[in-house]
Amino acid sequence: MLNDPFGRKIDYLRLSVTDRCDFRCFYCLPKSHRGFETPDDWLTPAETERLVAQFAALGVRHVRLTGGEPLVRKELTEIASRIATVPGIEELSLSTNASRLDRFAEPLSQAGVTRLNISLDSLDEGKFKQITGSRLQPVLAGIEAASATGLSPIKINMVVMRGLNDDEVEKMVEYCLAHNLTLRFIETMPVGEGGQAATERYIPLTEIEARLRRRYKLQTAAMQGSGPARYFQVDDTGLVIGFITPQSQHFCETCNRVRVSVSGDLHLCLGQEDKLALRPLLRQGASDEVLQQAIRAAIARKPERHHFNETPTAIIRPMSALGG
Numbered sequence: 001m002l003n004d005p006f007g008r009k010i011d012y013l014r015l016s017v018t019d020r021c022d023f024r025c026f027y028c029l030p031k032s033h034r035g036f037e038t039p040d041d042w043l044t045p046a047e048t049e050r051l052v053a054q055f056a057a058l059g060v061r062h063v064r065l066t067g068g069e070p071l072v073r074k075e076l077t078e079i080a081s082r083i084a085t086v087p088g089i090e091e092l093s094l095s096t097n098a099s100r101l102d103r104f105a106e107p108l109s110q111a112g113v114t115r116l117n118i119s120l121d122s123l124d125e126g127k128f129k130q131i132t133g134s135r136l137q138p139v140l141a142g143i144e145a146a147s148a149t150g151l152s153p154i155k156i157n158m159v160v161m162r163g164l165n166d167d168e169v170e171k172m173v174e175y176c177l178a179h180n181l182t183l184r185f186i187e188t189m190p191v192g193e194g195g196q197a198a199t200e201r202y203i204p205l206t207e208i209e210a211r212l213r214r215r216y217k218l219q220t221a222a223m224q225g226s227g228p229a230r231y232f233q234v235d236d237t238g239l240v241i242g243f244i245t246p247q248s249q250h251f252c253e254t255c256n257r258v259r260v261s262v263s264g265d266l267h268l269c270l271g272q273e274d275k276l277a278l279r280p281l282l283r284q285g286a287s288d289e290v291l292q293q294a295i296r297a298a299i300a301r302k303p304e305r306h307h308f309n310e311t312p313t314a315i316i317r318p319m320s321a322l323g324g
Contacts, residue, residue, distance in 0.1 A: 001059040002295070004302040012062045012257040013055050015048070017079055019262050019321045021069040023097050024133040025121070027159065027188055027198035029068075029320040031133075041263045045075050047282050049082040051260065054291045056088035064093045065113070066323025068262075071100040077111045084112025093117065095157075095323055099134060101142025109149045115224070116146055117155045117184075122165045123175055131164070147179065153224060155182040155242075160208055161201035169208055170215065177239045184229050184242040189270075204248035212241070228254065246271075252305035258298075259322045266295065267322055268302040 002010035024031050043051065052063060063083055070076055084092050093115040094108060101118075120139060122128040128136040146154055156176055160166050169185070176183040185205055188198045212218065218232035221240050229242030259267040264279030276298040281291055 002055075002299050004299050006253075006302075006304050008253075008255055008302075009059070010256055010258055010299055010302070011060050012064070013052070013060045014064045014066050014257055014259040014323060015052070015083075016066050016068065016260065016262045016321070016323050017048070017070045017076060018042070018068040018073045020072055021067055021097070021320055022072055022099055022134065023069065025119075025131055027131075027161075033320075037261075037263045041279070043262065043264050043279060043282070045078045045082055047264070047279070048079055049086065051264065051278060051282065051291070052083050052089065053086050054288060054295060056086050057288070058292055058295060059088075061088065062091040062093070063089055064095060064117075064323075066095045066259075068320045068323070069097050069099075070094060070323075071096055071104050076104070077107045080108060080111035080113050091115070095119070096142075097132070098139045098142030098146070100138070102138070102145040105142070105145040105149045105151065109151055114151065115153060115155075116151050117157055118143060118146070119159075120156050120172075121159050121161075122168055123171055124165075124168065127165055127168075143179065143181070147181075153182045155184055157184050157186055159186045159188060160203055160205065161188060161198065162203040164201055166203055166208070169211065173212070173216070173234065173239070173241065176241075177234065177237055180238065182223065182240050182242070184244055186244040187247050189246050202247065205243045205245050206248060209243055250305060258302070261322060266298050268298060269305075270322065271305075272303050274301055274303070 004010060019037050021029050065080060080092060083089060091114060092112050094113050095117040098118045121131050125136045143154065158172055160169065172183060185208055187205055188202045190196045190199055216234050218234060221231045221233040223229070223231040223240055223242065229244045231240050231242045233240055259270065260278070261267065264277065264282065266276040266278055268274050276294060278294065281294060
C-alpha cells in the first residue's frame with residue numbers, strides 16, 4: 001500500500017488526459033494562457049495504461065480522468081477502456097464541463113466510466129458566458145444525456161463567487177433536486193493567474209451553508225466517492241449537497257490522492273510545486289519495479305498540507321493543468 005509520511009493511505013489517482021479545454025473559465029484557464037503541453041509530450045494511451053497499472057499494484061483503487069477538459073482528447077474512450085481493465089482498479093470516474101457529453105456519455109459508460117463530476121457555475125445564460133466564454137445549452141443537454149445512460153451519481157460542481165453567482169445557490173439546489181443530481185459547492189482557490197485574480201470573489205462556504213439552513217433542513221449524509229466534501233441531505237428529499245472548503249476549512253489531514261499531468265508529472269499536492277517526471281522513465285524502458293520504487297519515493301515527499309492562505313501567489317500553473 002502507498003502511505004505518505006503522515007500515515008495517509010494514497011488510493012486515489014487524478015489523471016489528466018489533456019491540459020486543453022474548450023472553455024476559458026476565468027478562474028481556471030485565463031485567455032492569456034498559451035503554455036500548453038505539446039501532443040508529443042502527452043502520455044499515449046498505452047503509456048497511461050502502464051502507469052496506472054503501477055499505481056494499482058501499489059494500492060490505488062480509484063482513478064478520475066480530468067483535464068483541462070478530457071472530452072477534447074480524441075483517444076479518451078480508448079484510455080478509459082484501457083484503465084477500466086487494469087487489475088485492482090475498482091472505480092473509474094470523469095470530471096467534465098459536459099459541453100460534448102451528449103455525444104460521449106454512452107461511449108464512456110460502455111468504456112467503463114461509472115461516475116461523473118460536472119462543472120456548472122451558473123444556470124443563467126449571460127453569467128455562464130461571462131464565466132466560461134461559452135454557451136450553457138450544450139452543457140444542459142450533456143447532463144440530460146448522461147442521466148439517460150444511467151451513470152450515477154452525477155455530481156454538479158459549482159464554484160461559488162461573491163457578486164457573480166452566489167445569488168444562484170438556491171436556484172442550483174432546485175435544479176439538482178428536479179433532475180436527481182448531487183450538488184457540491186466549492187470555494188475558489190488561488191491556483192494560477194486566474195485563481196489568484198478570482199480571490200476578490202472568494203466567499204467562505206460557511207456563509208452559503210448558513211443561508212441554506214435558513215431555508216432547508218440539512219442532515220449529515222454519506223456519499224460514494226473519494227472526495228473531500230462534507231455532505232448533507234436536503235429536507236426529506238433524495239437530494240444530497242456537499243461543501244468543499246479548501247481555504248476556510250482545509251481537509252489536508254484526510255488527503256488520499258495524488259495527480260498525474262498529461263505529460264506524466266506526478267504532483268503530490270495541488271497547493272505545492274513538488275513533482276516527479278515519470279514520462280522519461282516510461283520512455284527509457286524502466287521496469288515495473290523501477291517505476292514503483294520511483295512512485296514510492298515521491299509519495300514519501302508528500303507534504304502535510306497546502307499553504308494557500310499563507311502564500312496565495314505561490315502556484316503559477318493554471319488549474320486546468322491538473323483538473324483541480
